[in-house]
Amino acid sequence: MSWAFLRDLLSGVNKYSTGIGRIWVAVVFMFRLLVYVAAAENIWKHEHDEFECNIKQPGCENVCFDHFFPVSHIRLWALQLIMVSTPSLLVVFHVAYRENREKQHNQKLYRNPGKIDGGLLCTYLISLILKTGLEIVFLVLFYKLYNGFKIPRLVKCDIKPCPNIVDCYISKPTEKMIFLYFLVATSCLCIVLNLSELSYLIFKYSIKRYLKRHMKKQQ
Amino acid sequence: MDWGALHTVLGGVNKHSTSIGKIWLTVLFIFRIMILVVAAEKVWGDEQDDFVCNTLQPGCRNVCYDHFFPISHIRLWALQLIFVSTPALLVAMHVAYRRHEKKRQFRKGDQKCEYKDIEEIRKQRFRIEGSLWWTYTSSIFFRLIFEAVFMYAFYFMYDGFRMPRLMKCNAWPCPNTVDCFVSRPTEKTVFTIFMIAVSSICILLNVAELCYLLTRFFLRRSKKAGSSKQQPNHENKEETKQNEMNELISDSCQNTVIGFSS
Numbered sequence: 001m002s003w004a005f006l007r008d009l010l011s012g013v014n015k016y017s018t019g020i021g022r023i024w025v026a027v028v029f030m031f032r033l034l035v036y037v038a039a040a041e042n043i044w045k046h047e048h049d050e051f052e053c054n055i056k057q058p059g060c061e062n063v064c065f066d067h068f069f070p071v072s073h074i075r076l077w078a079l080q081l082i083m084v085s086t087p088s089l090l091v092v093f094h095v096a097y098r099e100n101r102e103k104q105h106n107q108k109l110y111r112n113p114g115k116i117d118g119g120l121l122c123t124y125l126i127s128l129i130l131k132t133g134l135e136i137v138f139l140v141l142f143y144k145l146y147n148g149f150k151i152p153r154l155v156k157c158d159i160k161p162c163p164n165i166v167d168c169y170i171s172k173p174t175e176k177m178i179f180l181y182f183l184v185a186t187s188c189l190c191i192v193l194n195l196s197e198l199s200y201l202i203f204k205y206s207i208k209r210y211l212k213r214h215m216k217k218q219q
Numbered sequence: 220m221d222w223g224a225l226h227t228v229l230g231g232v233n234k235h236s237t238s239i240g241k242i243w244l245t246v247l248f249i250f251r252i253m254i255l256v257v258a259a260e261k262v263w264g265d266e267q268d269d270f271v272c273n274t275l276q277p278g279c280r281n282v283c284y285d286h287f288f289p290i291s292h293i294r295l296w297a298l299q300l301i302f303v304s305t306p307a308l309l310v311a312m313h314v315a316y317r318r319h320e321k322k323r324q325f326r327k328g329d330q331k332c333e334y335k336d337i338e339e340i341r342k343q344r345f346r347i348e349g350s351l352w353w354t355y356t357s358s359i360f361f362r363l364i365f366e367a368v369f370m371y372a373f374y375f376m377y378d379g380f381r382m383p384r385l386m387k388c389n390a391w392p393c394p395n396t397v398d399c400f401v402s403r404p405t406e407k408t409v410f411t412i413f414m415i416a417v418s419s420i421c422i423l424l425n426v427a428e429l430c431y432l433l434t435r436f437f438l439r440r441s442k443k444a445g446s447s448k449q450q451p452n453h454e455n456k457e458e459t460k461q462n463e464m465n466e467l468i469s470d471s472c473q474n475t476v477i478g479f480s481s
Contacts, residue, residue, distance in 0.1 A: 169278035
């Protein structure tokens with residue numbers, strides 16, 4: 001089980017998406033997943049080993065690291081990628097349910113089970129809202145946990161068993177900050193794409209309904 | 220998810236590229252991505268562990284490393300390769316959109332559609348003309364811009380392309396000026412120069428492809444302007460023959476490119 005599973009999942013979702021949805025999948029693949037696997041993972045690989053405190057007291061480094069990094073950036077990033085990709089499964093499940101129904105009743109119930117209309121439209125809109133919500137939740141979590149998106153070079157720690165206040169140095173803070181900003185930028189881009197897809201779909205289907213009603217009135 | 224997935228995506232674009240585009244793709248995968256994954260990553264693998272400073276002061280090494288390497292060479296190359304590969308996705312999306320339109324026409328039973336079945340639409344190779352020409356040309360243009368920006372960023376951040384053996388650091392908490400030694404400086408310099416050289420080759424290939432496309436565009440326009448004055452039938456036959464020959468040449472080129480399939 002690895003990121004290849006997520007990649008296959010998203011490729012499956014791509015079939016039932018709108019044009020903007022496909023751009024979203026491409027952005028998630030290229031700028032988030034690929035950057036994570038090819039570059040970001042290695043930066044945070046030895047973060048605990050390279051975290052150094054100006055003290056010989058055993059246990060002080062461990063305690064300080066745990067205090068300043070309750071959940072590592074890279075793990076939050078991975079969780080965010082997984083959570084944000086999952087709502088698209090709702091759409092895949094709904095289409096599979098439609099196809100199953102057609103098989104059971106042995107007749108063509110839908111013009112095209114993959115077309116976004118009726119119940120599938122609701123599912124699609126819900127998945128978009130969930131995706132956007134989860135992106136925002138994770139961005140807020142990052143902001144609250146780490147006091148903004150900055151990573152300082154030096155943190156001062158005075159938790160037991162550290163004697164007085166001790167200077168602790170984080171490894172590669174600039175590189176980590178650059179990739180953190182990259183993460184935030186791609187997250188915001190994905191939020192914008194999701195919101196525009198949402199408005200596009202709502203607009204398109206309201207126009208359709210209005211036209212249908214108008215034609216009925218004329219008849 | 221790794222570089223293999225990128226290979227699958229870009230391999231699909233290969234079918235609709237010009238010959239120079241196919242060479243560019245080969246150079247990208249063999250001389251840049253493969254070298255990065257197979258060799259360069261191992262050279263930079265121990266970069267912070269083996270970065271040694273002549274001091275026992277805790278924290279000095281971390282701070283000096285961060286000061287001299289704000290972003291590691293290997294990460295910069297990975298980002299460069301990702302950004303440079305992304306414009307090809309535009310072409311892939313445009314081709315997918317055209318295929319989708321043709322499939323819709325076929326399903327509607329449009330008599331203008333000349334395909335026998337959907338498989339033929341899927342396997343069809345689109346010629347680079349019309350709106351696809353504009354998408355393709357702008358993707359090359361963006362590729363050029365990204366390559367140039369990253370090469371400049373590299374030069375700017377590391378003051379040239381050489382990796383020094385010794386760096387003098389006096390950032391706090393280092394006491395006075397401290398000598399810090401980089402691990403494997405010569406090997407890193409060799410790989411840096413190699414990657415920069417291949418980047419330059421890719422830039423040249425992109426410029427050549429851009430010139431080729433523009434030349435073809437203007438030649439076609441002048442031919443059309445000329446043929447509208449002469450007899451249309453005669454010119455069309457000659458043009459169709461030339462088009463068929465071009466197709467044969469580019470198809471044979473496609474077959475000789477290593478390892479790419481749709």
